[in-house]
Amino acid sequence: MADVKVGIIMGSQSDWPTMKEAAQVLDELGVAYEARIVSAHRTPDRLWEYGKTAVDRGLHVIIAGAGGAAHLPGMMASKTRVPVIGVPVQTKALSGVDSLYSIVQMPKGFPVATMAIGAAGAANAGLMAAGILAVSDPALAQRLDAWRAALSAAIPQEPQDD
Ligand code: RP5
Numbered sequence: 001m002a003d004v005k006v007g008i009i010m011g012s013q014s015d016w017p018t019m020k021e022a023a024q025v026l027d028e029l030g031v032a033y034e035a036r037i038v039s040a041h042r043t044p045d046r047l048w049e050y051g052k053t054a055v056d057r058g059l060h061v062i063i064a065g066a067g068g069a070a071h072l073p074g075m076m077a078s079k080t081r082v083p084v085i086g087v088p089v090q091t092k093a094l095s096g097v098d099s100l101y102s103i104v105q106m107p108k109g110f111p112v113a114t115m116a117i118g119a120a121g122a123a124n125a126g127l128m129a130a131g132i133l134a135v136s137d138p139a140l141a142q143r144l145d146a147w148r149a150a151l152s153a154a155i156p157q158e159p160q161d162d
Contacts, residue, residue: 006033006129007059009050009076011066013037015089019065021119022087025126029143031133038064040071047072051079061129064112065122067091070102073112083113083132085125090118 006026010019019035026033038047054062062080064073065087073086088099096117104114113128115121127144134141 003058004032004034005058005060005133006031007050007054007062007082008033008035009038009062009064009072010035010089011037011039011041011070011072015065015067018089018119018122019063019087021122022063022065022126022129025123026130029126029130029140029147031126031130031140033129038072038076040066040075041069047075048079051076054080054082061085061132063087063122063125063129065089065125066103067096067099068093068102070099073103073114074106074110077106077110077112084111085128086112086114087121087125088114088117 008019008022010016023033023035036050038050040047059082062076062082063085064076066072067089068091070088073084077084086103088096088103090096091098100114100117103112106112115125130140130144134144
């Protein structure tokens, strides 16, 4: 099995369509990851176990997505020193502002790197995780530079009619 350094965790199966954006970016960059459903409220023991073993299992970054009362990223950050990137999942009731506020206002000492609400935030979480790993992985750094250059090159100079 590939050396898995990135964990993607989410509070529910219903978060996967959003969190898949992070997984897709990591696939494109050739970064191995694991994806798990770990709910702060519904499976608290699973959360605790995941956080307790994260360092020993070799995880370098955890991407944690949740919606509503989104306590998963913050609780994971309280349990492990592995950097946690939080993704506020867009909710129907409050459009994800509830998720964002639940994740972003961490107390001093237990940071969560909070991304934008929804799909863009999840994709950026994948890129952020890759950027963290690229600091000590020159081959990944080259792939990430190429990915970024390709995105820039795909942006037209002039707007087109539909
Ligand atoms: C949160 O509640 C999850 O992260 C999800 O975003 C939200 C709704 O979960 P489901 O009711 O769809 O399982 O814990």
